Amino acid sequence: MVPTLSVDRLRISFSYRSGSVEAVDGVSFSIAPSECVGLVGESGSGKTQIFMAAMGLLGRNAQVSGSVRFEGNELLAADASTLNRVRGSQLTMIFQDPMTSLTPHLTIGTQLAEVMVTHLGMPWKDARSIAGHMLERVHVPEPKRRLNQYPHELSGGMRQRVMIAMSLLCEPSLVIADEPTTALDVTIQAQIIELLRAVRGEFGMAVVLISHDLAVVAGLADRILVMYAGSVVENAIAEELFKHPRHPYTAELLKCMPSVTGPRLDRLPTLAGQPPRPGETLEACPFAPRCPRAADRCRLERPRLEGSSTSQVACHFPLA
Amino acid sequence: MNDILLRVRDLRVDFGAHAVIRGVSFDLCSGETLSLVGESGSGKSTLARAILRLLQPVQGSVEFRGLDLLRCPAAALRAQRRSLQIVFQDPLASLDPRMTVGETIGEPLKIFEPGLNAGARQLKVRETLERVGLSSEMSGRYPHEFSGGQCQRIGIARAVVLRPDLLICDEAVSSLDVSIQGQIINLLLDLQQEMGMAMLFISHNLAVVRHLSHRVLVMYLGKLVEIAPCDALFESPVHPYTRALLAAVPHVPHATGAAAPAVPGEQAVPDMISSGCAFRERCPYALSVCEASEPPLLEVAPGHWAACHRSHERLNPLSLSP
Numbered sequence: 001m002v003p004t005l006s007v008d009r010l011r012i013s014f015s016y017r018s019g020s021v022e023a024v025d026g027v028s029f030s031i032a033p034s035e036c037v038g039l040v041g042e043s044g045s046g047k048t049q050i051f052m053a054a055m056g057l058l059g060r061n062a063q064v065s066g067s068v069r070f071e072g073n074e075l076l077a078a079d080a081s082t083l084n085r086v087r088g089s090q091l092t093m094i095f096q097d098p099m100t101s102l103t104p105h106l107t108i109g110t111q112l113a114e115v116m117v118t119h120l121g122m123p124w125k126d127a128r129s130i131a132g133h134m135l136e137r138v139h140v141p142e143p144k145r146r147l148n149q150y151p152h153e154l155s156g157g158m159r160q161r162v163m164i165a166m167s168l169l170c171e172p173s174l175v176i177a178d179e180p181t182t183a184l185d186v187t188i189q190a191q192i193i194e195l196l197r198a199v200r201g202e203f204g205m206a207v208v209l210i211s212h213d214l215a216v217v218a219g220l221a222d223r224i225l226v227m228y229a230g231s232v233v234e235n236a237i238a239e240e241l242f243k244h245p246r247h248p249y250t251a252e253l254l255k256c257m258p259s260v261t262g263p264r265l266d267r268l269p270t271l272a273g274q275p276p277r278p279g280e281t282l283e284a285c286p287f288a289p290r291c292p293r294a295a296d297r298c299r300l301e302r303p304r305l306e307g308s309s310t311s312q313v314a315c316h317f318p319l320a
Numbered sequence: 321m322n323d324i325l326l327r328v329r330d331l332r333v334d335f336g337a338h339a340v341i342r343g344v345s346f347d348l349c350s351g352e353t354l355s356l357v358g359e360s361g362s363g364k365s366t367l368a369r370a371i372l373r374l375l376q377p378v379q380g381s382v383e384f385r386g387l388d389l390l391r392c393p394a395a396a397l398r399a400q401r402r403s404l405q406i407v408f409q410d411p412l413a414s415l416d417p418r419m420t421v422g423e424t425i426g427e428p429l430k431i432f433e434p435g436l437n438a439g440a441r442q443l444k445v446r447e448t449l450e451r452v453g454l455s456s457e458m459s460g461r462y463p464h465e466f467s468g469g470q471c472q473r474i475g476i477a478r479a480v481v482l483r484p485d486l487l488i489c490d491e492a493v494s495s496l497d498v499s500i501q502g503q504i505i506n507l508l509l510d511l512q513q514e515m516g517m518a519m520l521f522i523s524h525n526l527a528v529v530r531h532l533s534h535r536v537l538v539m540y541l542g543k544l545v546e547i548a549p550c551d552a553l554f555e556s557p558v559h560p561y562t563r564a565l566l567a568a569v570p571h572v573p574h575a576t577g578a579a580a581p582a583v584p585g586e587q588a589v590p591d592m593i594s595s596g597c598a599f600r601e602r603c604p605y606a607l608s609v610c611e612a613s614e615p616p617l618l619e620v621a622p623g624h625w626a627a628c629h630r631s632h633e634r635l636n637p638l639s640l641s642p
Contacts, residue, residue, distance in 0.1 A: 042497040043468075155586050185359035186524060187583050190568035212497060215570035242572050256498050258527040260554060260569045265531045267509060268502035274467060275499075 002072045004174050004206045005054070006030035010066035012049050012058065023049045025230035026066070028305070033173065036200060036207040038221030038238065040214050040253075042275060045227040047210050051176045055093060056083045071173065089119040089170035096179035098159035102151040108135075108162055109147030115169045134165040137202075138195060157188035164195060168203055178210045193219050214257060218242065223310065226250050229276050229286035232305055235312040246311075246318040248291045285316070293317050325350045325485060325518050326371070331380035333363070333370050333542075340366050341377070342542040350485065353512065353519040355529040355550075357565070358539035361587055364522045367539070368488050371520070372404055373397060384486070402432040405479035409491035411471035415463040422459030425449065425477045432482055444481065452477045452507060469500035473507065480511055487512075488520045493528065505532060526569050530554050535623075538562045541587060541598040544617065548624035558626040560603045597629070605630055 012024040024046040031037050041047045052058050054068045054075055068075045070091055075083065087093075095101040103111055112131035116122040122130075128147060135143035138161045151159055160180060167175050177196065181189035197220055200207055211217050217224060217238075224241045226234040226249065234247040245251040252271045273290040285291070288298040297316050305314040326348040333341040341363045348354050356364045370377045373389050382389045384400055392400075408414040415424055425445045429436055436444070446456035452473040463471055472492065479487055489508065493501045509532060512519055523529050529536060529550075536553045538546040538561065546559040557563045564583035585602040597603070600610040609629050617627045 042499065157586055185587075186526070187359065187564055187568045188586060189570070191584075193570070213570070215572050218572040219570055253498060254572065256502050257572065258502075258525075258531050259571055260527050260530055260566060261571065264551070267506050268528075268531055270502035270506060271499035272503075274469065 001032070003030040003069075004033050004035070004071060005208075006067075006069045007050065007054075008067040008069075010050060010053065010068060011064065012046070012053055013063050014059070015061050015063065020063075023230055024053075027227075027230075027232050028066075029225055029232060029235060030309075031174065031206050031208065034204050034206055036209065036220055036222050038217030038224040039208055039210045039227065040212070040217055040224060041227030042212055044229075044275060046230040047227050048178055051093065051178065051208065051210070054176075055087050055091070056080070085119075088115060090172050091174050092167035092170075092172045092176070094160070094163045094167050094175065094177040094180045096182050098156060098163050098183070099151060101163060102159060104151055107148055107150055108154070112147075112162070112166055112169065115166060119170050130169070131165075134169060135162070138162075138165045138168075138199065140165070156184055157191060160184065160188075160192055161195065164192075164199065168199060168205075171203065172205050174206045174208065176208045176210070179212070180209070181216060182211070182213075189216070196220060214242075214253060226253075231286065231314060232312075233287065233314045235305070235307075235310070237310055240311070244319070246313040247287075247315050248293050248317075248319065249287045251319055252290075252292070285314075293319075323350050324348070325352075325385060326520075327381075327383040328371065329381045329383075331367070331370060331377050331382065333366055333375065333377045340542050341370060343380070344539070344542075344544045345380075346537055346544065346547060348486070348518055348520060350518055351512070351516050352534050353521055353532055355521045355523060355533040355536045356539065357523060357526060357529055357536060359524060359565075359587055361541070362539040363542040364539055365490055366542075368406065368490050368520065368522055372401075372406060372488070402428070402482045403485040404488070405482070405484040405486070406488040406490060407472070407475050407479050407492040409494055411468050411475055411495065412463055414475055415471060417463055420460050420462055421449070421454075421466075421474050424463075424474065425459070425481055428478060428482050448477045448481045451511075452480075453503075469496055469504060472496065472504055476504070476507065476511070480515065480517075483515050484517055486518045486520065488522070490522045491524070492521075494523065494525065501528070508532075526554075526565060527571075538565070543598060543627065545599070545628070546624075546626040548621075548626075552621060552624050556621075558620050558624070558631050559599075559628045560605050560630075561599045562626075564602070597627075 008028050010024055010027045013020050013022045027050060039047045053064050064076055070086060109128050109131055113124055113127035116127040116130060117124055132143045132147055135146055140146055140158060140161050181192050184192060209217055209220055221238045224236060224238050225232050226247065228249050234250050241250065245254055255269045256271055258268055271290055276286050283302055284300065285298040285303050288294040295317065303314045303316045305312045307313060324347045329345045331341055331344045344367060358364050369375050371382050377390060387400065389397055389400060422445050425448055426441050429441050429444060445459055449456045449459055454470060454473055493504050496504060505528065521533065533550045536548060536550050537544060538559065540561050546562045557566055583602055596611040596613060597615050600606040615627045615629045617625050618631055619625050620631050
């Protein structure tokens with residue numbers, strides 16, 4: 001079976017006047033059809049850049065090597081017209097800020113219909129009527145009226161529903177949701193997560209859910225990739241990851257998350273130190289300076305991501 | 321912890337024709353941490369700004385150690401400001417990019433302790449830098465040279481250098497990564513113990529609030545809907561909105577994919593509330609009385625107040641999923 005997306009030894013660096021900075025450092029993983037994969041990491045860990053590379057959206061100062069294949073076809077080498085056939089139709093993306101990812105001067109109806117006019121060659125009138133149906137399917141109240149409204153007339157939650165509708169119009173095989181709920185309030189966040197779960201069941205596409213919050217990903221993902229300083233450090237079935245994290249970073253991150261259940265604490269558990277600045281990593285394990293289990297070997301030799309496709313860890317001394 | 325430091329009474333703030341704070345009253349004791357939770361648009365930050373008189377309320381009073389800050393002359397207000405400090409959400413944007421860290425932290429000293437000579441001020445700045453976990457060597461650097469977490473430490477240093485009696489933290493950890501968030505909160509807790517200051521901690525993150533508050537105040541559309549001791553609020557929340565908020569908090573590990581029930585709808589815009597309870601349209605327990613009249617704030621248990629017509633009934637739990 002051809003994976004929906006396969007990323008192989010992907011490296012991304014950005015050059016600046018002051019030198020070059022490595023953002024993604026040899027990342028490999030694949031996503032099966034209909035699978036929902038959570039990609040978790042702190043800011044600067046490189047999680048968004050992987051998909052910006054896949055979509056051909058990186059800036060000119062980016063150097064990319066390795067491979068990103070979508071349903072078997074290489075995306076990195078593809079020219080704009082080839083890319084345009086898949087992105088926005090088969091491979092779609094939902095961004096964090098639903099205000100800036102919609103065009104402010106076009107109505108919702110025009111923006112949705114445009115996708116089908118462009119990708120499917122549909123007449124505008126038909127496209128608008130399908131757009132209305134799609135808004136209904138993502139539970140936007142009064143969909144007919146919304147078609148004539150502008151993004152600023154909708155709330156953040158409604159705009160995110162519109163983005164989700166837009167991502168589904170051409171029945172994609174992969175939707176990338178990059179921090180889709182981060183800008184939203186907690187009750188609206190719960191609604192959007194529920195909606196993503198529902199549309200995934202209905203449309204059967206694969207989903208990548210990018211988030212800094214393990215708890216958000218927990219509600220949706222089958223499998224979770226944890227990134228730290230440009231590398232994937234752990235790859236595991238979601239349930240396993242929460243029960244038996246193997247990389248010390250995952251374990252520490254789970255410990256750090258304050259909870260609304262369980263005992264109340266006088267002090268919050270913390271992870272000392274800070275992630276390395278991009279470009280700072282050398283031959284050592286990037287987590288070694290903050291790791292409670294680090295030994296000499298960790299400071300000399302960088303661990304590789306090893307194991308089976310559903311249970312991998314990049315650590316010399318993983319937890320049992 | 322029994323003497324009242326801050327007494328807010330029937331505070332109202334309008335932005336043009338919009339009522340943003342619609343009559344909020346509460347007390348804050350010395351050394352106490354009161355958290356203010358609610359969604360965006362509920363008026364949390366506006367309330368903080370009104371307390372500091374960074375904007376002018378249309379009605380109500382804010383008494384700080386017995387002095388009404390809203391009515392006192394400018395000079396008296398200014399004198400009180402040294403005891404009232406605030407840490408903002410965006411750590412980088414709240415620092416002046418053209419001032420060194422040392423100048424930023426030294427500025428409050430310059431204003432409020434003009435007797436201090438440059439050397440003594442320097443010394444105090446360095447001490448404060450060390451106290452918030454930064455090296456005193458950093459005092460000559462500029463904000464852009466620091467990470468988000470470090471900038472927030474600088475913002476805290478600026479706020480505590482005068483040893484205030486009240487520190488308002490407006491979403492002070494919201495833009496930080498989890499691993500950094502805990503460090504900053506622990507720092508705030510340590511400083512509070514050391515200096516005995518009260519904290520008004522504004523946050524949308526209930527999981528964080530739970531671990532650091534003495535009491536919690538929940539706001540919805542400019543109204544106080546529930547206020548209670550921290551444990552009581554998390555263990556036996558009364559207002560349906562508080563329950564919905566708690567149920568919506570994502571948490572790990574997630575058992576069997578059973579999601580917490582999402583409360584439907586969204587917070588209305590203030591103009592749309594004509595009468596009755598502002599939450600009623602989203603409330604699974606709403607009755608006709610909720611439309612007819614606005615629920616008063618009633619004490620349901622000692623120190624635990626809620627504004628809900630059904631606050632004395634035992635409503636079915638909006639359970640947290642296991």
